[in-house]
Amino acid sequence: MxxxxxxxxxxxxxxxxxxxxxxxxxxxxxxxxxxxxxxxxxxxxxxxxxxxxxxxxxxxxxxxxxxxxxMRLPMDPSVVVPYVVSGPREEMGERLVRFVLNLTADPQAREPVLALIRTAVANEQAVAMLREFMVEAILGRIAAALDIPLLRMEAAFAQMFGMVMGRHILRLEPMASADPEEIVALLAPTIQRYVDP
Amino acid sequence: MxxxxxxxxxxxxxxxxxxxxxxxxxxxxxxxxxxxxxxxxxxxxxxxxxxxxxxxxxxxxxxxxxxxxxMRLPMDPSVVVPYVVSGPREEMGERLVRFVLNLTADPQAREPVLALIRTAVANEQAVAMLREFMVEAILGRIAAALDIPLLRMEAAFAQMFGMVMGRHILRLEPMASADPEEIVALLAPTIQRYVDP
CATH class of the missing domain: 1.10.10.60 (Homeodomain-like)
Incomplete structure (x- = not known):
C-alpha cells in the first residue's frame, strides 16, 4: 500500500x-x-x-x-479507494485503518500529506481545496461504495485524521510511538461501527 | 459548560x-x-x-x-475535568463528547482553541506547548481518574479532536452543520469503548 x-x-x-x-x-x-x-x-x-x-x-x-x-500525494484515491472498499464488509474497519497507517508510515510518502494539512489549517483558501478533495475523491466515494450516510464516513475520517495528527503532528506519546498493530486493535472496531449499515 | x-x-x-x-x-x-x-x-x-x-x-x-x-482558553481543565469525570462511568463517553461540543459551541469561546491548534500545527515550538498541556492538564488527568492507559485516552482525544477539526477548521459537510445531538449519538459509543476498563 x-x-x-x-x-x-x-x-x-x-x-x-x-x-x-x-x-x-x-x-x-x-x-x-x-x-x-x-x-x-x-x-x-x-x-x-x-x-x-x-x-x-x-x-x-x-x-x-x-x-x-x-500536491505530491502518495497515492491516487481514484485508484486505491475502490480496492480498499472491495474487501469483505466485516473487515472494512480494519482495512481502512491499515490503509491510513500504511499511507503515513513512510516519512517520504507522509510529508506531502502533512504539508497539505498544515497549509489547509493555516489558510482559508487552501482549506476549501483540501475539504473538497477529501469529500469528493475519498469520503464520498467510500460512503457511496459502502452505502452509508456521508456523516458516518466523516466520523470515521475524524477518528483517523485525529490519529494521524496525534502521531505525526502533535506527536502525543505513547500514541506517536505505538506499534501500528496496537493502533489497528484500538481503532478498527470504531471504524467498523461507523461503516456498518 | x-x-x-x-x-x-x-x-x-x-x-x-x-x-x-x-x-x-x-x-x-x-x-x-x-x-x-x-x-x-x-x-x-x-x-x-x-x-x-x-x-x-x-x-x-x-x-x-x-x-x-x-492562551485565552474558555475553561481551566484543572477545574472542569474533575467535574466531568466524576459522573457515572457508563455515561462517560457521552459526558466527554458533550464537554467538547459545549466547549466549542460558542464562536467566542471556540476561537482561542482554534487559534492554539492553528499555531501548533504550523510551528514546531508551539506544538510542544500544546502537546504537553494536552497530556499533562487534560488527557493524563482523565486517564488517571478513569484508571485507563493513556493510549486509550489519546485514541478518544483523536476522535474528538478530529471532529472539532472537521466541524470548525475543515468545515466538512454535513458534519459541520450537524446537530450536536447527532454528533453525540455517533461519537459517544466510540468514546465509551475507549474509556471502559
Whole structure:
C-alpha cells in the first residue's frame, strides 16, 4: 500500500528539454489554491500553464490525477479507494485503518500529506481545496461504495485524521510511538461501527 | 459548560493603572512558546515579566491557570475535568463528547482553541506547548481518574479532536452543520469503548 505513487513522482529537470509537465503542475497548484478542488478545471489549468488541455489529460488523465501529482500525494484515491472498499464488509474497519497507517508510515510518502494539512489549517483558501478533495475523491466515494450516510464516513475520517495528527503532528506519546498493530486493535472496531449499515 | 471563563478574561486597559496582569500574560506567552508547557515555570514567567513570583500566584494560582489565561482558553481543565469525570462511568463517553461540543459551541469561546491548534500545527515550538498541556492538564488527568492507559485516552482525544477539526477548521459537510445531538449519538459509543476498563 505504500507503493502506488505513479504520477505523484516529481521528475528531475532535464536541461534543454522544456518541462511541460512541471509547468502544468505549477499552474495546477495556483489554480487549486485559488478556486478549490470543485471549481478548478483541466481547461483552466491548461490555460494557466499555456498548454493544450489534451496535454493535461495525456499526462494526468483526470483532475484528481493532476491534484495528486501537484500536491505530491502518495497515492491516487481514484485508484486505491475502490480496492480498499472491495474487501469483505466485516473487515472494512480494519482495512481502512491499515490503509491510513500504511499511507503515513513512510516519512517520504507522509510529508506531502502533512504539508497539505498544515497549509489547509493555516489558510482559508487552501482549506476549501483540501475539504473538497477529501469529500469528493475519498469520503464520498467510500460512503457511496459502502452505502452509508456521508456523516458516518466523516466520523470515521475524524477518528483517523485525529490519529494521524496525534502521531505525526502533535506527536502525543505513547500514541506517536505505538506499534501500528496496537493502533489497528484500538481503532478498527470504531471504524467498523461507523461503516456498518 | 460554556460559562466557566474566569481568569481567561482579558481585562480592558485602564489608563493610568499599570497593567501588571497583562505584563505577566505577555511574558507567559513568550515563555510557553519558547520552553513548552512542562519546562516553563512560574518563577521564569515572573522573571520575564519583571514581577515577584508571588504576584503570578496571586493572579493565576497555578502554572495551568497562567496558561489558560495566556492562551485565552474558555475553561481551566484543572477545574472542569474533575467535574466531568466524576459522573457515572457508563455515561462517560457521552459526558466527554458533550464537554467538547459545549466547549466549542460558542464562536467566542471556540476561537482561542482554534487559534492554539492553528499555531501548533504550523510551528514546531508551539506544538510542544500544546502537546504537553494536552497530556499533562487534560488527557493524563482523565486517564488517571478513569484508571485507563493513556493510549486509550489519546485514541478518544483523536476522535474528538478530529471532529472539532472537521466541524470548525475543515468545515466538512454535513458534519459541520450537524446537530450536536447527532454528533453525540455517533461519537459517544466510540468514546465509551475507549474509556471502559
Amino acid at each position: 505504500s507503493e502506488p505513487r505513479g504520477p505523484g513522482r516529481r521528475p528531475g529537470r532535464r536541461p534543454g528539454i522544456s518541462d511541460t509537465r512541471g509547468q502544468i503542475l505549477t499552474a495546477a497548484r495556483t489554480i487549486f489554491a485559488e478556486k478549490g478542488f470543485d471549481k478548478a478545471t483541466i481547461r483552466g489549468i491548461a490555460r494557466a500553464a499555456g498548454v493544450d488541455p489534451a496535454l493535461v489529460h495525456h499526462y494526468f488523465d483526470t483532475k484528481e490525477g493532476v491534484f495528486v501529482a501537484a | 460554556s460559562e466557566p471563563r474566569g481568569p481567561g478574561r482579558r481585562p480592558g486597559r485602564r489608563p493610568g493603572i499599570s497593567d501588571t496582569r497583562g505584563q505577566i500574560l505577555t511574558a507567559a506567552r513568550t515563555i510557553f512558546a519558547e520552553k513548552g508547557f512542562d519546562k516553563a515555570t512560574i518563577r521564569g514567567i515572573a522573571r520575564a515579566a519583571g514581577v515577584d513570583p508571588a504576584l503570578v500566584h496571586h493572579y493565576f494560582d497555578t502554572k495551568e491557570g497562567v496558561f489558560v489565561a495566556a
